[in-house]
Amino acid sequence: MRWFFDFIKTLQPGIRELRMSFYLLNRNRLQRFSLIIIIALVLVAIFAPVIAPYPSHAISATNPDDKLLAPSAKYLFGTDELGRDLFSRVIYGTRISLQTALIAVGLAMLVGVPLGAIAGGLGGVADEIIMRITDVFLSFPPLLLAIAIAAFLGPNLENAMLSIVISWWPWYTRIIRGQAVSIRERQFVRAARSIGTPVHRIIFNHILPNAFAPVIVQASMDIGGVILTIASLSFLGLGAQPPTPEWGLLISTSRTYFLNAWWYSTFPGLAIFITVLVFNLIGDGIREVLDPRTRKF
Amino acid sequence: MRKYFEIKNLSVGFNTFEGIRPVLNIEELAIDRGETFGLVGESGAGKTVLALTILGLLPKPAGMIHSGEIWFDGEDLTKKSEREMANHYRGSRISMIFQDPMSTLNPVFTVGHQITRVIEKQQGLKGEACEKRVLEMLDVVRLSDAQNMIKKYPHELSGGQRQRVIIAIALSCGAEFLIADEPTRNLDVTIQAGILKLIGDLQKEFNISVLFIANNMGLVNVVCRNVGVLYKGKMVEKGTSVEVIHNAKHPYTQTLISAIPRDKSEKLKFASVAIKPEAEHGCPYYARCVLAEDQCTQHVPMLEAVHGDHEVACFLADRSNL
Numbered sequence: 001m002r003w004f005f006d007f008i009k010t011l012q013p014g015i016r017e018l019r020m021s022f023y024l025l026n027r028n029r030l031q032r033f034s035l036i037i038i039i040a041l042v043l044v045a046i047f048a049p050v051i052a053p054y055p056s057h058a059i060s061a062t063n064p065d066d067k068l069l070a071p072s073a074k075y076l077f078g079t080d081e082l083g084r085d086l087f088s089r090v091i092y093g094t095r096i097s098l099q100t101a102l103i104a105v106g107l108a109m110l111v112g113v114p115l116g117a118i119a120g121g122l123g124g125v126a127d128e129i130i131m132r133i134t135d136v137f138l139s140f141p142p143l144l145l146a147i148a149i150a151a152f153l154g155p156n157l158e159n160a161m162l163s164i165v166i167s168w169w170p171w172y173t174r175i176i177r178g179q180a181v182s183i184r185e186r187q188f189v190r191a192a193r194s195i196g197t198p199v200h201r202i203i204f205n206h207i208l209p210n211a212f213a214p215v216i217v218q219a220s221m222d223i224g225g226v227i228l229t230i231a232s233l234s235f236l237g238l239g240a241q242p243p244t245p246e247w248g249l250l251i252s253t254s255r256t257y258f259l260n261a262w263w264y265s266t267f268p269g270l271a272i273f274i275t276v277l278v279f280n281l282i283g284d285g286i287r288e289v290l291d292p293r294t295r296k297f
Numbered sequence: 298m299r300k301y302f303e304i305k306n307l308s309v310g311f312n313t314f315e316g317i318r319p320v321l322n323i324e325e326l327a328i329d330r331g332e333t334f335g336l337v338g339e340s341g342a343g344k345t346v347l348a349l350t351i352l353g354l355l356p357k358p359a360g361m362i363h364s365g366e367i368w369f370d371g372e373d374l375t376k377k378s379e380r381e382m383a384n385h386y387r388g389s390r391i392s393m394i395f396q397d398p399m400s401t402l403n404p405v406f407t408v409g410h411q412i413t414r415v416i417e418k419q420q421g422l423k424g425e426a427c428e429k430r431v432l433e434m435l436d437v438v439r440l441s442d443a444q445n446m447i448k449k450y451p452h453e454l455s456g457g458q459r460q461r462v463i464i465a466i467a468l469s470c471g472a473e474f475l476i477a478d479e480p481t482r483n484l485d486v487t488i489q490a491g492i493l494k495l496i497g498d499l500q501k502e503f504n505i506s507v508l509f510i511a512n513n514m515g516l517v518n519v520v521c522r523n524v525g526v527l528y529k530g531k532m533v534e535k536g537t538s539v540e541v542i543h544n545a546k547h548p549y550t551q552t553l554i555s556a557i558p559r560d561k562s563e564k565l566k567f568a569s570v571a572i573k574p575e576a577e578h579g580c581p582y583y584a585r586c587v588l589a590e591d592q593c594t595q596h597v598p599m600l601e602a603v604h605g606d607h608e609v610a611c612f613l614a615d616r617s618n619l
Contacts, residue, residue, distance in 0.1 A: 123357070124357075185356075186400060187395055187397055187400035187401045188400060188401050188402055188403045188404070190349075190354060190395070191393070191395050191401045191402075191463070191466075192403070193352075193354055193383075193387065194352050194354060194387055194388070194392065194393040194395070195387060195388030195392050195393075195415060195419075195466065195467065195470050196383050196384065196386070196387035196388030196389055196418075196419075196470070197383075197388070197418075198383060198384075199383070205403075205406075205414075206403050209403075209405045210403070210404065210405060
């Protein structure tokens with residue numbers, strides 16, 4: 001158990017790196033703007049029940065008298081075919097999107113990072129086997145995989161996340177493995193071995209913490225892509241199911257009404273657009289800041 | 298009767314794209330219990346490779362032991378599995394001080410943490426007893442302000458402080474055989490002297506054996522009783538340090554000795570780069586040797602006794618007195 005706490009402690013350099021990049025990001029106006037929007041989105045997700053005017057509309061309450069009303073002071077984003085407040089539903093959608101993206105990326109890291117460290121740390125046959133497995137997983141087209149999983153396990157948000165984890169973890173494995181291979185040859189690893197440190201400690205206490213920074217950065221860059229993928233899956237009916245107020249699903253149902261209810265597809269679409277845009281901008285910013293060749297200062 | 302530590306006909310090579318490249322070829326090297334043996338040679342002579350070979354840490358898959366035996370306390374280390382080496386030898390019985398203090402500590406842990414882990418593992422201490430031991434070890438290596446030191450990260454320490462921490466870690470293992478691979482490289486002279494004295498004191502105190510690797514003849518003279526001179530992976534001269542320094546027979550050893558800085562300015566009498574083509578079948582030192590004769594191109598000279606324990610691998614050993 002001790003090694004686990006040590007490990008947690010050793011995420012520090014990665015977090016330090018991330019903090020440094022946020023500091024540097026703050027110097028660019030576009031990126032500062034993105035950062036503010038992201039913080040706002042997170043706050044919206046956390047305080048959804050407080051912000052949403054009609055929390056009950058987010059789930060299943062129906063209101064037949066007010067169906068498909070245009071945006072007004074009462075319903076900021078208008079209402080849907082069951083008379084639910086679209087504003088409340090989009091706000092709850094923020095919560096779902098951020099939550100699923102974080103969980104999916106987190107799980108992918110949980111699977112990919114240790115495997116990459118083991119592959120790079122052990123080398124030889126283990127390395128070969130693990131990396132060939134990642135090649136196999138990388139060769140699945142993510143959408144087809146999601147369709148297959150939905151067909152087997154039924155379409156819902158959890159299974160959509162599962163398919164994302166399955167197609168995403170090999171990227172983290174690759175990054176960590178590349179780092180681990182070079183760190184394994186560093187002097188302090190050799191020194192640790194020279195005093196008889198067992199190999200699992202070498203991997204988890206010496207290699208992993210030193211290899212972690214690029215993965216944290218990669219993960220923060222991936223969140224936008226994951227949000228978009230989840231929305232796409234829901235749009236195709238492979239992810240969230242009604243009455244969940246998931247953005248992709250909202251757009252999907254709005255297709256029937258979009259000729260006479262423009263607001264129905266516009267606002268969820270804008271929500272996806274803005275969220276993915278700011279996450280990608282931040283991702284690009286982080287990459288730029290961390291790559292000395294593109295760093296501008 | 299085997300010596301405490303003994304190397305017999307050890308041959309190590311690296312596999313490269315151009316085939317196997319021999320790196321080390323040592324016929325014999327023996328160290329008694331409690332003895333300090335000095336190994337001298339220039340960069341690339343194979344000193345560090347020897348140290349890594351003893352510990353079974355040759356870079357894989359390139360490095361390979363082709364033949365030979367490494368006897369340590371009655372056991373042949375070349376026959377041990379990786380697991381046996383890790384569990385029963387590395388750290389617990391043989392430990393090593395690496396030459397580069399700047400990169401030998403893990404940058405993400407505090408110094409105290411790194412020493413604590415070693416003591417916990419090797420001495421089985423826990424909690425307060427362990428912490429006390431950590432402070433003791435830092436005191437042993439004369440690191441002042443130990444209380445504060447344990448909270449620091451490696452990058453916050455100077456080279457000399459780090460080297461002391463590394464020595465503390467190497468010693469915390471309680472190993473009876475210490476390989477010190479240029480422990481004073483990159484350090485300034487006052488710290489160098491301190492660390493040499495430290496290793497000497499500790500050696501007397503704990504009766505450990507030390508394989509002291511250096512590229513400076515002057516250092517070896519101070520700490521070691523016996524000295525071996527390594528050139529291109531071969532032992533070219535061997536004997537007590539007094540004898541080797543005052544009565545050096547091999548031209549290469551003489552070069553090393555004339556390179557020790559002295560009070561009066563002395564010129565190097567020998568070439569430090571090749572002055573003629575290599576002799577393919579002859580003496581490895583031929584290309585740089587100013588005394589070489591025809592016979593040096595024909596055969597490889599073997600180590601031969603010249604005076605007591607003093608052995609030299611040179612055909613001109615009787616004549617090359619300068």
